[in-house]
Amino acid sequence: MTETRLRFPPSPTGYLHIGGARTALYNWLYAKQTGGKLVLRIEDTDTGRSSAESIKGIIDGLDWLGIDYDEGPYFQTDFETDHIAASQRLLTSGAAYKCFCSKEELDAKREAALAAKKPLGYDRSCRNLSTEEITAKDVAGIPSVVRFKVPDRNGLLGYDDKIFGRIEAAYSEIDDFVIVRSNGKPLYLLCNVVDDIRDRITHIIRGQDHMTNTLKQVMLYEALKAPLPIFGHMPLTLDTKKAKISKRSHGEIVAVQFYRDNGFIPWAFNNFLALLGWSAGNDQEFFSKEELIRDFSLERINKSSAIFNYKKDDPKFITDPKAIYFNEHYLRTMAISELGQMVRKELEAENLWQECYASDRKVWYLDTLALIRDRFHTLKDFTSLGRAYFSDNFIVDSKPLDKNVLKFPELQTWLPELAARYEMLAEFTLEATEKAARELAEELAIKPGILINAMRTVVTGQLAGPSMFDIVLAIGRETVVRRLRDVGKYFKLV
RNA sequence: GUCCCCAUCGUCUAGUCAGGUCCAGGACAUCGGCCUUUCACGCCGACAACACCGGUUCAAAUCCGGUUGGGGACGCCA
Numbered sequence: 001m002t003e004t005r006l007r008f009p010p011s012p013t014g015y016l017h018i019g020g021a022r023t024a025l026y027n028w029l030y031a032k033q034t035g036g037k038l039v040l041r042i043e044d045t046d047t048g049r050s051s052a053e054s055i056k057g058i059i060d061g062l063d064w065l066g067i068d069y070d071e072g073p074y075f076q077t078d079f080e081t082d083h084i085a086a087s088q089r090l091l092t093s094g095a096a097y098k099c100f101c102s103k104e105e106l107d108a109k110r111e112a113a114l115a116a117k118k119p120l121g122y123d124r125s126c127r128n129l130s131t132e133e134i135t136a137k138d139v140a141g142i143p144s145v146v147r148f149k150v151p152d153r154n155g156l157l158g159y160d161d162k163i164f165g166r167i168e169a170a171y172s173e174i175d176d177f178v179i180v181r182s183n184g185k186p187l188y189l190l191c192n193v194v195d196d197i198r199d200r201i202t203h204i205i206r207g208q209d210h211m212t213n214t215l216k217q218v219m220l221y222e223a224l225k226a227p228l229p230i231f232g233h234m235p236l237t238l239d240t241k242k243a244k245i246s247k248r249s250h251g252e253i254v255a256v257q258f259y260r261d262n263g264f265i266p267w268a269f270n271n272f273l274a275l276l277g278w279s280a281g282n283d284q285e286f287f288s289k290e291e292l293i294r295d296f297s298l299e300r301i302n303k304s305s306a307i308f309n310y311k312k313d314d315p316k317f318i319t320d321p322k323a324i325y326f327n328e329h330y331l332r333t334m335a336i337s338e339l340g341q342m343v344r345k346e347l348e349a350e351n352l353w354q355e356c357y358a359s360d361r362k363v364w365y366l367d368t369l370a371l372i373r374d375r376f377h378t379l380k381d382f383t384s385l386g387r388a389y390f391s392d393n394f395i396v397d398s399k400p401l402d403k404n405v406l407k408f409p410e411l412q413t414w415l416p417e418l419a420a421r422y423e424m425l426a427e428f429t430l431e432a433t434e435k436a437a438r439e440l441a442e443e444l445a446i447k448p449g450i451l452i453n454a455m456r457t458v459v460t461g462q463l464a465g466p467s468m469f470d471i472v473l474a475i476g477r478e479t480v481v482r483r484l485r486d487v488g489k490y491f492k493l494v
Numbered sequence: 495g496u497c498c499c500c501a502u503c504g505u506c507u508a509g510u511c512a513g514g515u516c517c518a519g520g521a522c523a524u525c526g527g528c529c530u531u532u533c534a535c536g537c538c539g540a541c542a543a544c545a546c547c548g549g550u551u552c553a554a555a556u557c558c559g560g561u562u563g564g565g566g567a568c569g570c571c572a
Contacts, residue, residue, distance in 0.1 A: 011572040046571055076572095103570060110569085117495035120568050145570055164499070173497055181570040188572045211498060212567045235500075235565085242564060272506095275521095279507055283520045302500095302507075305565065309505045309522090322506060322522050332535075375534045400532090437531095449531045456532065464533025 004036030004202050008062075008069070009076075009192070011043045012054035014247040016061030017254045018308065019207065019237045022273045026234060027205050028067045029274070029296040039199050040072035045191055047077070061256035066266050066289075071199075076191055079198070083186035086194045086224060087146050087179055095223040096179060098144040099126040100137050103182075121175040122147070146180035148189075150219065159218050162205075162232035162298040169215055177216055193217050197226045205232045205298065208305070209244070232298045235277055235305035245308055253310055253319060262318065263378030265342065268330040272323045277306040286329060328377050336366045343369055343382045350383045352390045368474045371466050388460040389475060392483075396490065400463035404453040405490055411454050412488050414444060418451065419484035428477045434469045458490070459483050 006027040010020055031038040040062070044050040059073065090096035106122070113120045127149065129137075137144070150171055158168030179190040186194075192213075196204065204214075211233050221228045237245050245254050252258045259269050271287055279302070280287075280295045287295065309320045317324060331339070347353035357365035372386050387394040405411060421436045422428070437455070441448040452468050459480055465471055472480050 009572085013572075043572060049571075099570095106570085114495080119496045121496080143570095167498070169497065175568075178570055183570080185570085187570070192572080207566090208499070209566055210572095213572090215498085233499090238565075240505085244566080275506065277506085281508070283508070285506090285521060304500050306507090307505065317523085320505080320522090325522055328535095374536095404532090447531085452531045462533085466532095466534085468531070 002202065004031060004034040005039065005200050006031045006036060006203050006205065007039040007041055007196065007199060007201050008067075009041040009043045009195075010058050011046065011049075012051060012058060013046065013049040014054055015057040015255045015257055017245065017247050018256065018273065019245055019254075020058075021061065021065060021067075021256050022237065022276060023206060023234060024062060024067050025065070025270055025273055026278075026296075026298075026301070027203075028069075029293055030203060030205060030298065031070075032293045033296055036202070037070040038068075039074065039201070040069040041074045041076060041195060041199070042072075043076045043188070043192070045076050045080075045185065045188065057257065061260075064260045064266055065256065065270055067270075074195075074199070076195060079191070079195060080186065082198060083191045083194050084180075084184070087186055087190060090148065090179070090223055091146060093223070094149070096146050096148050097127060097129070097176075098134055098138075099147045099176075099178070100129075100142045100144045101125060102143075122177075124176055127176060143182040145178045145182050147176045148179050148216070148220065148223070150174045150176055157215055157218060159214065159228065159231055162203075162230055163235075163301050164211075164233060164303060167211065167215070174215060174219075179220075189213060189216055190220065193220045193224065193226075196229065197221075197224065201229050203230045203232065205234060208233045208236050232301070234301060235303060237276060238305050238307050240307060240309060240311065242305075242307065253312075254308070259319075259323075263346065263380035264323075264327050265330045265334070265379065268327040269323065271330075272320075272326040275322075276308070277302050286326075324377055331373055331376055331378070336370050339369055339373065340366050342379055346379050346383050347390060350387075352383060352387070354390075364474075371470055371474055374466070375464065385462060388462070392479070394461045396457060396461040397463060400453070400457040400461075401490060403463070404450075404457045405487065408450060408454065409491065411450075412491055414440070414446075414451065415454060415458065415484040415487040418455070419481040422477060422481050422484070425477075428473070430469050430473060433472045437469075454487070455480075455484065458487050 008024040008027050010016065010024075016024075028038050030036070040059075042050075042055055042058075044055075055073075062069070087096065091098070101122075109123065110120055126147070153171045155171070156168040157171050157174065158166060161167050177189055178187055180186050214231055214233070218228060239245055239250060243249070247254060256269075260266075267289060270289075271285075271292070274287065274292055274296070275285060278296070278300055281300055309322065311317070344353060344357070347357075354361070368389050369382070372382070372389060376382065376385065383390075408414075418437060418440055421440065422433065425432050425436060437451050438448050441451050444451075456462065456465055456468055456471065459475060460471060466474075475483075
């Protein structure tokens, strides 16, 4: 049994988007499952559209997701001599021929066919040129491209798709496609096959948009006398209007980078992506990395395309609600120490990180994260909604400010009074802080909720949060007292 | 226009290959309820789908044919 070898060959013409990420993930999973290798190959033969920035974006994106590769990145342009040699072989063996039709001519024909609603294929005018004619045109300096000569056969051309099953089409339906440009540069269909042969790729898992390419490439493998790899075409990811997802028409929301920048947990996002078009055949939705590698299978990939369910300008969900749901799940259930590492990066970016959180205050740090994470959706929430736990420099939300504080001007004396009592407490415990607050409320003949909600507001800036006295202990006596005493400042602003 | 592919709740899907256990199960979202000093979490419940038409069969979401709908491809892009 030979080693399985897979590849992820993005063209560096934009950032890594979720469709590409899903393709990379499925290839990665299959490689890991079979103990094979994953090759990263940058297909940069379209020099006009390829950019270094894009290459970096793709590599960073894979890195963030944790999709590692065993070989590469290789660059397709580094193998141009291989591609040209292959085209020569095809030319000499008669599997390909020179075509002298000009681009303008072809474009005109295509447009005419489109307008007339006729088939758009190449009319094969140069297919049967004699040696003399070819030489004459060459001598005359007429530019030519190299076209693959689709065999003149009656039967069906086909292959067994791991996902879709047997795929077939009549030879007569396939165009004599161009494999080398008139400037001598080989094209994708050829380069891709030559590289896959050289890289000894055994399984090609790619988007359904390549299905017609595959039919053509099957002939290329045959002409190049190379064994055919196993193909599997993944249904595309569509938007809610069922249009193919692309960076161009959908913007940031489909870029992997968006999820990194918005506080998503890498594995949560992989898990979401994996379930977008695949299921284990049961009700399981959450998979650890090991489980997913073990349970993943090409055969269970759904044949119909999945919709990435995000709604533009939705006030409640910045992206597909299910993606957020997966993120929340991991946020709440992952090992707290691991979460601690991730939140650390967020705190550092906001200048809120303190070294003691990794040493003498480590227990406090992790306990605090455990206390507040239940209500959060992304890693970003720790520095926004949870800012008051790490800094005095937090914003008090206007809604609770109006509702819980400004509505009761007497709080300007009540809260400082509570602060004074907290200062006097012999033991600053859950029971003692709650008792003190309730006693004060009773003395004042007000509902404890008034005091408690006001506390929550000035201490955390938020309308909602964990149990108030857990908060008090987490934030600590000194800070709580200071914030309670400072309540007057909110009234002055009005 | 031609070719290829697909079709179960709003979304992701189980069930389809081996027809009956499915008047279709789970999850997200939505809506209600419980819990609660708040808000979440959690728990409980509700809403909600086999695209359509024919055929085969004692029996069809499942098999066959057609229709419709959707997607993809048809580049000297990848």
